[in-house]
Amino acid sequence: MLKVLLKKQLAEVFKGYFFDAKKNKMRSKGAIVLWFILFVVLMVGVLGGMFTMMAVGLCDPLNQVGMAWLYFLIMCGIAILLGAFGSVFNTYSGLYLAKDNDLLLSLPIPVRTVMAARLINVYLLGAMYSGVVLLPALIVYWVVAGVTAARVICGVLLLLIVTTIVLLLSCVLGWAVAKISLKLKNKSFITVLISLAFIGAYYFFYFKANDLIQDIILNAAVYGEKVKGAAYGLYLFGRIGEGDWPAVAIFTGVTALLSALLWIVMSRSFLRVATSTGAVKKARYVEKQARENSPFGAMLTKEFARFTSSANYMLNCGLGVLLLPAMGILLLIKGRDLDMVFSILLAEYPDAFAVLLCAMLCLLSAMNDTAAPSVSLEGKSLWIPQSLPVSAKTVLRAKAAVQMIVTVLPALFAAICVALVIEASPAVKALVCVLPPVYAVFSALFGTVIGLKMPLLNWTNEITPIKQSGAVAVALFGGWGICFAFGGLYMLIGHRIGATPYLLIWTVLFTVAALVLLRWLDTRGVKAFAEL
C-alpha cells in the first residue's frame, strides 16, 4: 500500500517529466529519458559541481589544522538550509494542501499510511536537495583525509541525521507557511517579495562565497574556539563527520527522539489538517458606486488585475520593474567610477559606455515580458472577450499597454540616471533618455504579436504559458538578442559613425518596428485573435 502511494506521490512531483502540458499528452520514452538526464545534469553537474568546488576549497585547509568538524558544520548547515527551503513549499502543498486528501481518505487506506507516504515524499525531496551538498562534502573529505570504516559509517549516519533534520524543519516550516498564508491578504505580492529576498540572498552569498571561504580558512582557529565556547553542541555535530562515536550516538538519539515526537504530533493532527478547507475570513461586500470605465480602461484594469494576482506572473514576467530602478540607483552611486574605468578600457570606442549602458537598460526592459503570455493566459476564459462587444484591437492594445506601463517609466528613470552620470554630449544624453523607453514600447508590441502567433490556450497550470511557452522564450531571448546586436554592432562597426547617429538610427529603427507591429496587431492580429 505504502509503495503504491509513494509511487503516486513521486509521479505527481515529476509529472512534468512524463507529461507534456503544452500538448496535453504523455511524453515519448526518449523525451522522458532526456528530461531525466537534464535533471541529473542540473542537480549533480551544476548544483553538485558547485558544492564540490566549495568542499574542495574548504576541506583540505581545515582538515590540516585539525578542524574538519568546522568543515562538516559549514557543509551540513548549507545542506540543511538548502534542503529545508528547497522542499518547504512542496511540504506546504504536499502535506497541508494536497488536493487528493479527500479521495485517499475515502479509500480503505489507514490514515497513518497516507501520512507516512506524504512524509516519505517530503523526506526524499529534502534528501535530494541536501544530498547535492552533503554527498560531495563527504566524498571530498574521504579523499582528503583518507577512508576508514569509522569515517564511512559515521558519514552515512551524518547523511541520515541531516536529511532527518531537513524533514523535521520542512514539516515545521511548512506548517508555519500554511498558517501564515491563511492570514495573508496580498499573498501574491508577499510571495514575490519573499522570493526576491531569497534570490537576492542567494546571489549575495554566491558572489561572496569565495571571500567567506577565505575568511573562514584564515580565521579558522578563532571561529573554531568561538563555536566550541558558545555552542558546544554545534562542535559535537561537526565531529560526527570525523568519526566521533559519542557525537554520533548523541545526535542519532536526539534525531530519533524528535522524529518520534513529530510522528506522534502529526498522527494526532493529520486528519484535522488534511480535511480542513483552509478557508480564509470571508471578504464582506459593501455596496458602493463603481467608477465607470471605457472599454479600453476596463480591459486594461482587467489585465493589471491578472498581472498582480499571480506571483508567478509577476516574478517571471515583471522582474524589470525592480531591476531597472535598481540599475539606475546603482549607476547614480557607482556610475562615475565605472565611466572612468570604461573610458580607459574602451578608449578606442568613443561613448561606448553610454551605448552599452543603453543596451543594458533595453536588456533589463526585455525582462518585462507580460504581453507574451497574455493571450495564452486567457485560456478557457477566452470566450469572454470574444463574445463581448469589445474589439480585438482594444483587447490586444490593453495587453501591450500593461507591459508598456510597467516598463516605460522604470526604463525612463534608469535612462535619466545614466544620462546624469555619463560624460557625453547633450545629444547622446538625450538619445540615451529616449531610446530605452522607445525600446520598451517596441518590446511590448513584439511580445503581444509573438503571444498571438504562438498561443497556448489549453493549459492546466498557469506556469505553462508564463514560463514554458514558446512565446515567452521568443519574446525574452529574442529581445535579448536584439539588445546584444544593438550593443555588439556598436563595438564592431557602429563606433565609426559615432554614438549620436548610431543611437538615432536605432531609435528610429525601434520606432518604425513598433509602428509596423502595431499596424499588424490592428489588422492581421485582430483576425488572428478572432480565429483563436
Added chain:
Amino acid sequence: MLNIEHLTKTYGEKKAVDDLSLHIRPGEIFGFIGHNGAGKSTTLKCAVGILHFDAGTVTIGGKNLADDPLSCKRELAYIPDNPDLYDFMSGIKYLNFIADIFGIGADVRQERIRHYADLLELTGDLAQPISAYSHGMKQKLAVIAAWIHDPKLIIMDEPFVGLDPKASHLLKEMMRQHCDKGGAIFFSTHVLEVAEKLCDKVAIIKQGKLIKVGTMEEVKGDDSLEEVFLELEAE
C-alpha cells in the same frame, strides 16, 4: 431577433453544423436540444460570434454578425456551458467589468447588481474572489452578468447545470419575464422536462442537421418531448 440561415461549420473533415436555419423572434423562449456532440454548442458559439463559420449568415436585430460583430454583440448576452470566468477577480469586479464594456452607467448598474444579486442570493459573496466560488455560484454570477446590460437576446448553453432548485426556478422566471418584455432567449438543454414546460419553440439537432423545429405543440403533438426526442434519435 436572431436569424440563422444555412449555417455550416466544419472542424477539419467533420461537419459539426450542416446547413442549419433557425429563426428566433422577440418574446420567444427557444429551446435547442440534441445528444452530446450533436452541434448545439457550436451553433450557439457561431451565433454569438465566438466561432467563425464556413457558410451561412447570422443576423441579430437585422444586423449581419459577420459585417458588424460589435453592434450585434451589444444586443446579446451569452452564458457558456462551463462558466470559466476571470478567477482572479472578485464577483463585483467582474460585474463592473462587464458593465464597463457595455457602457452601463454607475447608477443603473448598481441598481441591477443589487436586484439580481439579491434575487439569486449572491450579494454576500460579491466581494469574494471568483476562484472561491462553487460551480453554481459562478453560474449565478454569469446570469447576473448576462442580465446586467438588459440585452435583447440571451443565448445560453446548458444554463441550469450546477444551479440549485431555487436558483433554477428563479432563472426560469427571469427568462419568462425577459421574453414578456419583448426580449428573446435561445438556449440549449438536456433537461427535456424543463424545455417542455418553458419553451415556446424547440429545435432538435442531430449530427449537425436540424431534424425538427416548431412550436412545442407542433414538435411533440400528444406525446411528451422526451418520447419525440428518443424516437427521432432512434431513426
